[in-house]
Amino acid sequence: MLRREVPAVLTTVMAIFVFLSAMLFPLEEMKILARTDSLLQFMGNMALFLGGINLFRLHSRNIKKKREYWPFSLWLLAVFVFFTVLGIVKGNNDPLYKGLYDALIVPVNASMHSISAFFLCSAAFKAFRIKNLDSIVLMISAVWVMLASVPIGEIISPNVGIVKDWLLAVPGSAVARAMANGLFLAGFAATLRIFLGLERRHLGQ
Amino acid sequence: MFWRKLLNIDSKIIYVVVGLALLLPVIKPVGMPVSISEEYTRRFYNYLTDIPKDAVVFFDLSFRETGEAELGSSVLPAFELLQKRGVKIVCGGQWQQAPFFMQSRLEKKAEEIGSVYGVDWVNIGYKPGGTATWRAMMEDFWKGAAGVDCNETKFDELPLMDRVRKLDKETFAAIVIWQAGTPGSGTWMQYAPDIPLLAVYMGGIGGNARYLRSGQVQAMIGGMQQAAEFEIITDCLGDATGLLDAQSLAVLVVIAFIVLGNISWIMVKRQDSLERSS
Amino acid sequence: MNMDPLIMLEAVGTIAVLSYVWKENAAYRFFEFTAIGLVAAHSIVQTWNNYLKPTVRDRMIGDGEWYLLIPAAIGLLYYTRVMDKKFSWLARYPISISIGYSIGYSLAYSPRPFLKEFRNNFASFGHVNDYIFLLVWLLVVFYFIFTLMKKTKKTLRVTGAITRCLIMIYMGVLFGTSILGKFSRLLGRYQFLLRDWLRLI
Numbered sequence: 001m002l003r004r005e006v007p008a009v010l011t012t013v014m015a016i017f018v019f020l021s022a023m024l025f026p027l028e029e030m031k032i033l034a035r036t037d038s039l040l041q042f043m044g045n046m047a048l049f050l051g052g053i054n055l056f057r058l059h060s061r062n063i064k065k066k067r068e069y070w071p072f073s074l075w076l077l078a079v080f081v082f083f084t085v086l087g088i089v090k091g092n093n094d095p096l097y098k099g100l101y102d103a104l105i106v107p108v109n110a111s112m113h114s115i116s117a118f119f120l121c122s123a124a125f126k127a128f129r130i131k132n133l134d135s136i137v138l139m140i141s142a143v144w145v146m147l148a149s150v151p152i153g154e155i156i157s158p159n160v161g162i163v164k165d166w167l168l169a170v171p172g173s174a175v176a177r178a179m180a181n182g183l184f185l186a187g188f189a190a191t192l193r194i195f196l197g198l199e200r201r202h203l204g205q
Numbered sequence: 206m207f208w209r210k211l212l213n214i215d216s217k218i219i220y221v222v223v224g225l226a227l228l229l230p231v232i233k234p235v236g237m238p239v240s241i242s243e244e245y246t247r248r249f250y251n252y253l254t255d256i257p258k259d260a261v262v263f264f265d266l267s268f269r270e271t272g273e274a275e276l277g278s279s280v281l282p283a284f285e286l287l288q289k290r291g292v293k294i295v296c297g298g299q300w301q302q303a304p305f306f307m308q309s310r311l312e313k314k315a316e317e318i319g320s321v322y323g324v325d326w327v328n329i330g331y332k333p334g335g336t337a338t339w340r341a342m343m344e345d346f347w348k349g350a351a352g353v354d355c356n357e358t359k360f361d362e363l364p365l366m367d368r369v370r371k372l373d374k375e376t377f378a379a380i381v382i383w384q385a386g387t388p389g390s391g392t393w394m395q396y397a398p399d400i401p402l403l404a405v406y407m408g409g410i411g412g413n414a415r416y417l418r419s420g421q422v423q424a425m426i427g428g429m430q431q432a433a434e435f436e437i438i439t440d441c442l443g444d445a446t447g448l449l450d451a452q453s454l455a456v457l458v459v460i461a462f463i464v465l466g467n468i469s470w471i472m473v474k475r476q477d478s479l480e481r482s483s
Numbered sequence: 484m485n486m487d488p489l490i491m492l493e494a495v496g497t498i499a500v501l502s503y504v505w506k507e508n509a510a511y512r513f514f515e516f517t518a519i520g521l522v523a524a525h526s527i528v529q530t531w532n533n534y535l536k537p538t539v540r541d542r543m544i545g546d547g548e549w550y551l552l553i554p555a556a557i558g559l560l561y562y563t564r565v566m567d568k569k570f571s572w573l574a575r576y577p578i579s580i581s582i583g584y585s586i587g588y589s590l591a592y593s594p595r596p597f598l599k600e601f602r603n604n605f606a607s608f609g610h611v612n613d614y615i616f617l618l619v620w621l622l623v624v625f626y627f628i629f630t631l632m633k634k635t636k637k638t639l640r641v642t643g644a645i646t647r648c649l650i651m652i653y654m655g656v657l658f659g660t661s662i663l664g665k666f667s668r669l670l671g672r673y674q675f676l677l678r679d680w681l682r683l684i
Binding site for chain 2: 031033034035037038040041044045048091092093098101102105106107109110113114117118120121122124125126128129130139143145146147149150151152154155158161165168169172173174175176177179180
């Protein structure tokens with residue numbers, strides 16, 4: 001009972017408590033929720049080391065079993081420990097901490113995401129095929145938006161930008177809103193399932 | 206034969222062409238003319254300039270390193286524009302990266318224009334905990350933000366924070382968000398719909414234009430072009446303006462790839478069907 | 484060329500990661516693993532320095548808000564997930580509290596932005612664009628609702644084809660903005676290499 005039923009009931013009780021408090025009082029008068037928000041924030045942040053522990057477990061296994069790239073796993077753990085200790089002991093404002101962040105995290109993250117530009121261009125050449133009316137419309141819309149979003153579109157004709165703005169503001173927005181509405185309803189239904197106790201996957205059941 | 210070869214071209218050749226198309230205009234920009242979009246950039250600029258002197262604005266820096274060139278470049282002109290007009294700024298973010306790495310860029314800009322940290326602006330840094338954190342700040346900003354800024358300086362040592370006791374419409378004249386994804390403006394639409402919201406989107410406005418229509422966002426800009434337009438309109442030229450030519454050429458290259466890819470595909474298909482029939 | 488060691492390191496990191504486009508290599512892997520370690524560490528440091536440390540120091544010890552020990556104790560139960568399997572069920576308590584809490588908020592507050600947008604569809608009809616907007620919105624909503632019937636009803640087949648084209652317009656917008664976003668990321672890196680490192684521009 002303590003392992004399954006109580007956590008399931010707790011989920012619903014918490015949901016009812018928050019839902020009723022939020023419905024009965026306007027946001028600025030919700031003293032109870034304001035207090036519990038702060039407690040929840042504190043509770044959630046206690047899990048700060050969980051990601052680090054999982055990282056340690058995963059890479060320790062790599063090293064132990066001498067899997068591919070295991071020396072890199074060793075390096076990763078060394079970097080992780082060093083940077084954590086440096087940040088906690090010296091603080092956010094330490095020049096070495098800031099310098100290493102700027103010199104390593106900024107370029108690596110930015111570069112990793114930017115290389116997909118090359119793959120997208122390759123895909124545009126090899127996979128973007130005009131096979132039917134839908135794909136023709138897709139291509140025209142994509143090309144139009146790209147052209148109108150750079151100065152060359154303005155050079156071709158001032159109307160390029162006007163049409164793009166209309167595409168964004170009217171049909172584009174209407175489609176986006178209809179899709180967002182559908183997503184909301186689906187999400188709301190999923191939330192309701194957890195609320196009613198029909199969905200317990202978050203408890204591993 | 207030529208079309209078949211073209212169709213099966215090594216991807217690495219495409220990479221080289223794209224790489225060069227982006228590289229050359231960065232080295233030698235042509236300086237293509239940029240006109241200001243009335244619907245988006247001018248409206249965004251006008252909204253910022255209409256914020257009364259001495260009001261406080263919240264900058265929500267919700268992006269990571271990938272958005273540094275595009276989003277980062279419009280943070281600084283907005284910062285300069287508001288600070289020069291005497292509007293106070295409190296920075297923070299729903300993503301942990303930008304409030305941290307933008308601090309040194311903001312400090313540099315503040316030094317340039319003579320803004321005093323703690324008096325004219327404060328960066329509270331990233332506060333973990335998701336929406337519970339923002340809701341906690343709506344009741345008590347100091348407690349929700351743990352009472353320290355991004356450099357761990359206590360709020361009671363920062364005079365500006367005396368005025369910032371709650372995250373509400375009485376304290377903040379507007380929230381300006383720079384967002385590269387989720388979480389983003391949705392948080393404010395859901396929990397702080399009374400505070401005017403301005404948004405800067407990565408890549409382009411896309412489907413977010415619908416929020417202007419519904420009045421959930423008061424003004425918005427998106428993409429490199431509008432970032433450059435904003436730099437020009439605020440007379441604070443930065444990264445975006447210099448990179449627009451490169452993006453223009455890159456767009457032409459992508460369009461050329463799409464057209465060439467389709468022509469070669471059609472030609473090869475026609476050749477194959479001719480061979481089959483013969 | 485800028486010989487500052489941190490700028491040099493940033494340049495080497497950028498080139499190593501970009502080299503992945505050509506071929507996966509050890510330099511790329513090295514920087515990838517380094518970044519993962521640093522990002523994980525940074526996340527802990529930010530949570531500790533910006534929130535936990537000052538809250539414990541100022542609120543719990545300074546202001547005597549000792550009741551914070553209760554959520555702290557419940558929060559610590561998260562760690563039973565990575566302990567002996569015998570205790571891992573205890574982690575369900577903080578999880579169920581936070582999930583229940585979020586659901587309550589979601590049920591209460593998420594309809595508001597949705598309803599605001601919904602209402603806006605019918606708010607003004609002063610311009611022809613307002614009618615077009617409503618028509619497109621209705622077509623897409625009905626397209627999704629009656630998807631299963633479209634093969635049997637001729638009217639729905641026709642409107643379905645029109646709606647698909649409208650959806651494709653939006654998909655094209657997304658494709659275009661996505662490509663532009665990728666370019667701006669890459670250009671940011673080029674600008675760093677050419678301006679801040681090589682000082683060519």
